[in-house]
Amino acid sequence: MRNMPTLRDLASTIRSKNAGVDHITFDLIFKERSNFERVRDSACSARSASPSSIASRANG
Amino acid sequence: MPEISILCPTGHLGFTPLEPASFRAGCALKPNFIIADSGSCDIGPYPLGADGQASPAAWQRHDLEIMLLEARRLGVPMIIGSASDTGTDRGVRQFADIVRDVAREHGLAPFRMATIFSELTREQVLGRMQAGTVVKGLDGRPDADAGLIGRTDRIVAVMGAEPIAAALRSGAEVVIAGRASDCALFAAPLLNAGMSPATAYYAGKLMKCASFCCEPFMGKESIFGRISEDDIRVTAMHPGQRCTPASLASHAMYERRDPFREYVASGHVDMTGVRYEQWDEKTARATGARFVASTQPMVKLEGAGKVGERRLAIVGIRDPYTIENIDKAMAWARARLAERFGAPEDAGWTVYYHAYGRDGVMGSLEPTPAMRPHELGIVVETVCQDAKRAEEICALAARNLFYARLAEVKGTAGAAALMSDEILVGKPGYEWTLNHVLPVRDASELFRTESTVVDGTSKKAA
Numbered sequence: 001m002r003n004m005p006t007l008r009d010l011a012s013t014i015r016s017k018n019a020g021v022d023h024i025t026f027d028l029i030f031k032e033r034s035n036f037e038r039v040r041d042s043a044c045s046a047r048s049a050s051p052s053s054i055a056s057r058a059n060g
Numbered sequence: 061m062p063e064i065s066i067l068c069p070t071g072h073l074g075f076t077p078l079e080p081a082s083f084r085a086g087c088a089l090k091p092n093f094i095i096a097d098s099g100s101c102d103i104g105p106y107p108l109g110a111d112g113q114a115s116p117a118a119w120q121r122h123d124l125e126i127m128l129l130e131a132r133r134l135g136v137p138m139i140i141g142s143a144s145d146t147g148t149d150r151g152v153r154q155f156a157d158i159v160r161d162v163a164r165e166h167g168l169a170p171f172r173m174a175t176i177f178s179e180l181t182r183e184q185v186l187g188r189m190q191a192g193t194v195v196k197g198l199d200g201r202p203d204a205d206a207g208l209i210g211r212t213d214r215i216v217a218v219m220g221a222e223p224i225a226a227a228l229r230s231g232a233e234v235v236i237a238g239r240a241s242d243c244a245l246f247a248a249p250l251l252n253a254g255m256s257p258a259t260a261y262y263a264g265k266l267m268k269c270a271s272f273c274c275e276p277f278m279g280k281e282s283i284f285g286r287i288s289e290d291d292i293r294v295t296a297m298h299p300g301q302r303c304t305p306a307s308l309a310s311h312a313m314y315e316r317r318d319p320f321r322e323y324v325a326s327g328h329v330d331m332t333g334v335r336y337e338q339w340d341e342k343t344a345r346a347t348g349a350r351f352v353a354s355t356q357p358m359v360k361l362e363g364a365g366k367v368g369e370r371r372l373a374i375v376g377i378r379d380p381y382t383i384e385n386i387d388k389a390m391a392w393a394r395a396r397l398a399e400r401f402g403a404p405e406d407a408g409w410t411v412y413y414h415a416y417g418r419d420g421v422m423g424s425l426e427p428t429p430a431m432r433p434h435e436l437g438i439v440v441e442t443v444c445q446d447a448k449r450a451e452e453i454c455a456l457a458a459r460n461l462f463y464a465r466l467a468e469v470k471g472t473a474g475a476a477a478l479m480s481d482e483i484l485v486g487k488p489g490y491e492w493t494l495n496h497v498l499p500v501r502d503a504s505e506l507f508r509t510e511s512t513v514v515d516g517t518s519k520k521a522a
Contacts, residue, residue, distance in 0.1 A: 012275075018315065020199065020317070025315065
């Protein structure tokens with residue numbers, strides 16, 4: 001899948017930041033709805049790599 | 061209702077120096093207020109716990125001097141919150157001294173300055189707890205008990221807009237506030253102008269980090285906000301930056317576990333229904349925030365307590381076999397430490413091996429499977445109550461990587477390269493003890509305001 005776009009191609013903002021003293025957030029911001037939906041519905045959202053799974057570990 | 065304009069030159073006054081060119085461009089538009097926050101919990105618990113500062117005093121003065129001179133030249137109020145990184149009483153006094161010093165140096169005509177103190181003693185918090193108030197833990201932390209307060213060296217309460225708005229109403233032209241919600245600094249004058257808490261706090265949330273809400277990414281550049289009820293327009297002042305719906309929306313979600321809610325003492329901003337649009341080339345407009353008032357004001361408390369003395373050492377590993385077996389090497393080193401100093405949990409010491417090149421940045425959160433890099437840089441960090449013991453433990457924790465006994469090591473001269481065979485003295489280690497909220501009757505009751513006239517001409521004559 002050499003030509004598959006990366007998050008870097010699709011999202012306008014990719015960042016992590018502490019939220020207060022006990023949490024880390026991961027934010028992906030898209031300028032085009034189609035890119036947002038494509039990422040949301042793609043294999044990237046599989047639990048193994050999803051922001052929520054990382055967040056749950058960060059919070060745990 | 062009038063439109064209020066606010067100029068914000070920096071998201072953390074003093075942390076690195078603000079950029080004067082875009083600030084002066086903003087001043088040319090004649091803002092009604094100049095506002096900046098100077099504090100953050102991003103800097104970790106050490107400055108609060110030790111009552112120190114994270115920013116060099118020269119940069120704090122640099123920023124305050126530029127802002128104060130322009131504010132007095134324009135004849136508009138200047139509001140600074142979370143003075144000197146932490147907002148402790150020391151920080152408020154330090155910034156007030158800088159203001160007086162700058163006024164004297166430049167012979168500024170008299171102006172009224174309010175200082176708002178937000179530090180609480182342990183006894184004050186314990187007293188309220190003994191009277192039945194529950195100091196409620198945030199983010200899954202347990203509620204505070206006497207033991208937790210006992211482990212806390214310093215406590216600040218985080219003010220909302222109320223004490224700042226009151227200071228402005230009583231004529232303050234400079235406000236130096238202790239720990240404050242960033243957005244409250246901006247909300248205070250907007251509430252005084254008759255705007256809703258929704259507009260006031262939401263405008264503050266959008267503007268509090270200055271150029272971070274614009275694109276491309278730049279820090280320490282000014283932004284200019286024009287605000288009327290349910291109508292917030294933010295303009296980038298740097299020639300190379302724009303404020304766009306994406307950049308403004310992105311910032312509204314910045315550093316929050318819940319991207320749609322911003323909590324302050326009196327309630328929270330609900331950003332579920334907000335809309336962003338491009339207003340002009342460099343300006344984005346935001347509308348549609350709601351405010352949900354809480355039934356009882358809840359003031360956030362931040363507290364930090366000392367854990368121990370810290371020592372550091374830096375060890376490089378280049379031997380491929382040791383790199384492959386680095387976990388075994390660390391385990392061997394740890395076992396020898398426990399033999400000599402006792403089990404860490406019983407004997408009160410902690411050793412961290414930060415393995416840069418593997419997972420030094422993300423630690424156990426690192427999702428990339430371990431590869432075999434050609435070298436590893438290991439920062440050995442030791443925390444222990446006693447400084448001498450911390451030094452000894454750190455030295456052995458580092459040197460034991462050198463002496464690690466691994467089954468198939470071929471070398472006989474040690475398997476680690478010490479960057480320098482010395483133990484570096486770190487600042488003491490602190491932990492966040494309080495990330496809690498304290499219910500109060502009145503959102504202002506924990507804060508003390510003093511008002512003085514600063515006359516930059518009087519001392520000069522003397």
